[in-house]
Amino acid sequence: MTESLTLPLPERLARVPFLAEALLLAIAAAMFFLLPYSLGFLTRVLILMVLVLSIDLLLGFAGIATLGQAAMYGAGAYAAGLFAIHVWADPLAGLVVGAAAGAALALLSGLVLMRAQGLTLIMLTIAVAQICMEIANKARGVTGGSDGLRGIRMDPVLGLFEFDFIGQTGYWYALAVLAAVFLLLRLVTRSAFGLSLRGIHDSPARMTAIGTPVYGRRVAAYALAGAIAGIAGALTAQVTQLVSPEVFAFTLSAEALIMLVLGGTGRLIGGIIGVAIFMTVHHTAAAHDPFNWLFVIGAMVLGVVFFVPGGLVSLPARLRGLMGRAL
Amino acid sequence: MSEHIMPDHILQLAGVSAGYGPTHVIQNLNLTVAKGERIAVIGRNGAGKTTLLATIMGLTRLHGGRLHLRGQDITALAPHQRAAIGLGLVPQTRDIFPSLTVEENLRCVLRGDATLEEAYALFPRLKERRHNGGTQLSGGEQQMLAIARTLMTRPEVILLDEPLEGLAPVICEQLMQVFENLAADGRHTVVLVEQHAAAALAFASRGILVSAGRIVHDGPAAELKDNPSLIDRHVGVSLVT
Numbered sequence A: 001m002t003e004s005l006t007l008p009l010p011e012r013l014a015r016v017p018f019l020a021e022a023l024l025l026a027i028a029a030a031m032f033f034l035l036p037y038s039l040g041f042l043t044r045v046l047i048l049m050v051l052v053l054s055i056d057l058l059l060g061f062a063g064i065a066t067l068g069q070a071a072m073y074g075a076g077a078y079a080a081g082l083f084a085i086h087v088w089a090d091p092l093a094g095l096v097v098g099a100a101a102g103a104a105l106a107l108l109s110g111l112v113l114m115r116a117q118g119l120t121l122i123m124l125t126i127a128v129a130q131i132c133m134e135i136a137n138k139a140r141g142v143t144g145g146s147d148g149l150r151g152i153r154m155d156p157v158l159g160l161f162e163f164d165f166i167g168q169t170g171y172w173y174a175l176a177v178l179a180a181v182f183l184l185l186r187l188v189t190r191s192a193f194g195l196s197l198r199g200i201h202d203s204p205a206r207m208t209a210i211g212t213p214v215y216g217r218r219v220a221a222y223a224l225a226g227a228i229a230g231i232a233g234a235l236t237a238q239v240t241q242l243v244s245p246e247v248f249a250f251t252l253s254a255e256a257l258i259m260l261v262l263g264g265t266g267r268l269i270g271g272i273i274g275v276a277i278f279m280t281v282h283h284t285a286a287a288h289d290p291f292n293w294l295f296v297i298g299a300m301v302l303g304v305v306f307f308v309p310g311g312l313v314s315l316p317a318r319l320r321g322l323m324g325r326a327l
Numbered sequence B: 001m002s003e004h005i006m007p008d009h010i011l012q013l014a015g016v017s018a019g020y021g022p023t024h025v026i027q028n029l030n031l032t033v034a035k036g037e038r039i040a041v042i043g044r045n046g047a048g049k050t051t052l053l054a055t056i057m058g059l060t061r062l063h064g065g066r067l068h069l070r071g072q073d074i075t076a077l078a079p080h081q082r083a084a085i086g087l088g089l090v091p092q093t094r095d096i097f098p099s100l101t102v103e104e105n106l107r108c109v110l111r112g113d114a115t116l117e118e119a120y121a122l123f124p125r126l127k128e129r130r131h132n133g134g135t136q137l138s139g140g141e142q143q144m145l146a147i148a149r150t151l152m153t154r155p156e157v158i159l160l161d162e163p164l165e166g167l168a169p170v171i172c173e174q175l176m177q178v179f180e181n182l183a184a185d186g187r188h189t190v191v192l193v194e195q196h197a198a199a200a201l202a203f204a205s206r207g208i209l210v211s212a213g214r215i216v217h218d219g220p221a222a223e224l225k226d227n228p229s230l231i232d233r234h235v236g237v238s239l240v241t
Helices: A010-015 A019-034 A037-063 A068-086 A091-113 A116-139 A168-189 A192-204 A204-209 A214-240 A250-263 A269-288 A294-307 A311-324 B049-057 B078-086 B102-108 B117-121 B123-127 B137-151 B169-184 B197-205 B221-226 B228-235
Strands: B010-021 B026-034 B039-041 B060-070 B087-090 B156-163 B190-194 B206-209 B216-218
Touching: A010 B206, A019 A037, A019 A116, A019 A168, A019 A269, A019 A311, A037 A192, A037 A214, A037 A250, A037 A269, A068 A091, A068 A116, A068 A250, A068 B087, A091 A116, A091 A214, A168 A214, A168 B156, A192 A204, A192 A214, A192 B102, A204 A214, A204 B078, A214 B156, A214 B216, A250 A269, A250 A294, A250 A311, A250 B221, A269 A294, A269 B206, B010 B049, B026 B049, B026 B060, B026 B190, B026 B216, B039 B049, B039 B197, B049 B060, B049 B078, B049 B087, B049 B156, B049 B190, B049 B216, B078 B087, B102 B117, B102 B137, B117 B123, B117 B137, B117 B221, B123 B137, B137 B156, B137 B169, B169 B197, B206 B221, B216 B221, B216 B228, B221 B228
Parallel strands: B039 B190, B039 B206, B087 B156, B156 B190
Antiparallel strands: B010 B026, B010 B060, B206 B216
C-alpha cells in the first residue's frame, strides 16, 4: 500500500484493476449517444474487436502466427446464419452455435496446422480460409453461393430487445458480447493454461523439457481462439442478417492482424485499442481519399514497428521512459 | 534378448543408445536406479551426462534400447507423458521463462496437489521475489526457481543437470542442503549430474563415471570420493576439487 503511494500517478493508475477496461466501456457507452447515426459502423468495430482478441490469444500469448482467422470467423457466421434460418432464431443460441462451428473447424485444422511452424504455418492458415471460401461459393444450395446467405431474421435478444433498423439493439448486444469475451480471455490468460501458453511463446523447447504437452496446448489454444472468432462471425450474421463468402477473405485476416500489431500484442487491451485506431483512421482517411487511405495505416504500422514495438498501448510507458532519460 | 525388469528399481535403462539427429552420444548404456537412491553422475564435458538425463526425459532421439519407470515401459512416451508419471528434469540452462514472473513460472506447471507455498517454504527467497520477472533474478535465484518449478510437477525421480554451475559457494551449499532434504524425505530419487565432483559425491550414495557416452565405473560414491585416482584413471582428468 505504502509502496504504491510512492509511485508516480500514471503507474499508480496502471495498477488499479480494470480501470482501463472501465474507461473503454464508458467511452463505448458514450459513443452510442455521440454518434447515434453511425451505430452500424460502431457495431462493426465492436465485432472486429472480438475477432482481434481471438488473434491476440494466438499470437500474443501462444506465439502462433496466423493469417487465416477469417476461416473460423466465417464458419461461425455461416453456422449462426443457417441455424437462425432453419432451426432457431434465438441470438444467444446462435452465438453458441457460431462458437461451436469456429472451435470445430479450428480443432480439425489445428490438429494438422499446429505441427507446423513459421512461414509454413502462416501459409497453411491462409489455405484453410481459402478452401472455406471456395466451399461457401460452390455450395450454393446451402450457402447461397456468391449471393450470400439471405433470409436471416433474429428473435429479440433475451426475448426482450428486438433488432431495430438503426442498430441500437445490435450495438448494445455486440458490446455485451465483447465485454464477456474480454473477461473470459482475462481469466484464461491468467490461468495456469494461459501462463503455459506464454511459456510456450517464450520457448516451446523449454516447455517440453519441463514436461508440458506443447502440441496439445497449442491445439487447445487454436480451438479456443476459433470459438471466439466464431462468436465474432455469429455476431456479424445476426446483426447484419447477411453472410457472404467475403467473411473468409484474406484481407479480413490480414487487417485484423495489423490492428493487433498496431495496438500491441499479448495484452488484450492492445487489440481493442488497435481496432479503434485502425477503424477510426479507415473511417476518416477513406472519406477523404478512398484510394490511398492505406498509406496512413502503412505509415502508422511502420512507426509502431520501429519506435513502439510493444504497440500503441505501450506508448505512454515508452514516452515516460524517454522523458525520464531526458531529465 | 529378454529384458529383466527389476521390480525394486524405479528406473531402468537397458542397452540405450541415443543422441541428436543421427549422432550417437550415449551408446548401449545400461543403468538401474533403486527407489530413494542418490546418484552422482560424473564425467568430463561432452562425456554424455546431459544427454543421459535428456534421454531419460525423452528429449533426444533414441537409436536403441528400452527405458522403464516403475516397471512400465516408457520408451515410446513423450516428455510430457514421462513428466506426468513421475520424471522431472531441472535443465542445465535453467530455462526460466522471461515473460513470466517468479510466481507465474511456478503456476504454469502446477500439477496435482502441489502448492506455491511448498515452493516458497523450500526457497523463501522466491517468495520475496515472486512478482519479479524471471530474468530479474540472480543466477542462484534462477536455479532455485528452476528446481522449485520442477517440484511443482510432483516428480518421483528428479534429474538435476549441473545445478551448481556458475554459482557462488554459499548458494551451492544451500542448494546441496535442499537436495539433501529432498532425498531424505523418502519420496524422491535423485540423479545428480555435476562437474563439482566433490560436492556431488558427498551427497550421493552411488557414483557413476561416464566417458564417451558409456558408463565406465559404477559403485559406491565413497569409493570414488576416497580414491580420486580412480576418477583420473577412468576420466583422464581430476574432477574432485
